[in-house]
Amino acid sequence: MEITPEALEWREAYKLLIGSILPRPIAFVSTVDVDGIANAAPFSFFTAICADPMLICFSPMRRGKDGAKKDTLVNIENTGQFVINIVSERMAEQMNDCAIEFTPEIDEFEETGLTKEPGHKVKVPRIAESLVHLECELHQVLHFGDKPGSGSLVIGKVVHVHIKDELMDKGRIDTGLLKPIGRMAGNIFTDPLAKTFEMKRR
Numbered sequence: 397m398e399i400t401p402e403a404l405e406w407r408e409a410y411k412l413l414i415g416s417i418l419p420r421p422i423a424f425v426s427t428v429d430v431d432g433i434a435n436a437a438p439f440s441f442f443t444a445i446c447a448d449p450m451l452i453c454f455s456p457m458r459r460g461k462d463g464a465k466k467d468t469l470v471n472i473e474n475t476g477q478f479v480i481n482i483v484s485e486r487m488a489e490q491m492n493d494c495a496i497e498f499t500p501e502i503d504e505f506e507e508t509g510l511t512k513e514p515g516h517k518v519k520v521p522r523i524a525e526s527l528v529h530l531e532c533e534l535h536q537v538l539h540f541g542d543k544p545g546s547g548s549l550v551i552g553k554v555v556h557v558h559i560k561d562e563l564m565d566k567g568r569i570d571t572g573l574l575k576p577i578g579r580m581a582g583n584i585f586t587d588p589l590a591k592t593f594e595m596k597r598r
């Protein structure tokens with residue numbers, strides 16, 4: 397089958413992306429609005445960019461119904477700060493509930509029972525249930541349109557890293573203890589450690 401993206405309705409193109417690029421890691425992004433109300437939402441269009449400077453990026457798409465910016469993006473543009481909270485299996489349901497389209501005045505921490513922990517270098521709460529936190533300052537945001545299905549790329553500079561002590565083993569994170577989860581297509585999630593194999597570099 398040969399497909400020209402421009403000929404597709406955006407939801408069809410989206411399905412091809414999420415069915416091809418997987419499993420995807422999940423950035424559970426916490427932010428605050430201009431009045432200090434906290435927000436938390438998951439984003440699986442997420443990856444690392446480089447180590448020095450330590451940069452990460454994720455992509456909030458425009459809302460499907462009206463093309464509006466998601467609260468996370470609005471908050472980051474207004475405050476210049478956010479925290480990436482890494483999602484472990486035991487907090488999967490709360491993460492999923494934070495994907496509900498709550499109105500901006502609703503604090504997802506209070507709605508889902510997540511616990512706030514203050515940031516060290518940013519004025520954004522971390523999600524205490526996460527075992528790894530990347531505190532970020534906004535480096536750059538790129539916009540790719542304002543209609544449903546379009547989106548933005550948020551690039552963050554990591555200014556502080558928190559890792560639970562028990563996770564660290566000789567400078568590396570013990571991923572078996574972290575128990576990260578990944579997103580597949582639709583409502584399917586995966587345990588990326590369920591079946592792993594090693595390949596030495598030649």
Ligand SMILES: Cc1cc2nc3c(=O)[nH]c(=O)nc-3n(C[C@H](O)[C@H](O)[C@H](O)COP(=O)(O)O)c2cc1C
Pocket residue numbers: 422435436437438439440441442455456457458465466467468469491492494495496497498579
């Ligand atoms: C696991 C998971 C991953 C998601 N990834 C994305 C994503 O990469 N981009 C996006 O725009 N929305 C994504 N969503 C949907 C947002 O989390 C959802 O629109 C949320 O309501 C946005 O919240 P906000 O308006 O508070 O920013 C994802 C949802 C789930 C459950």
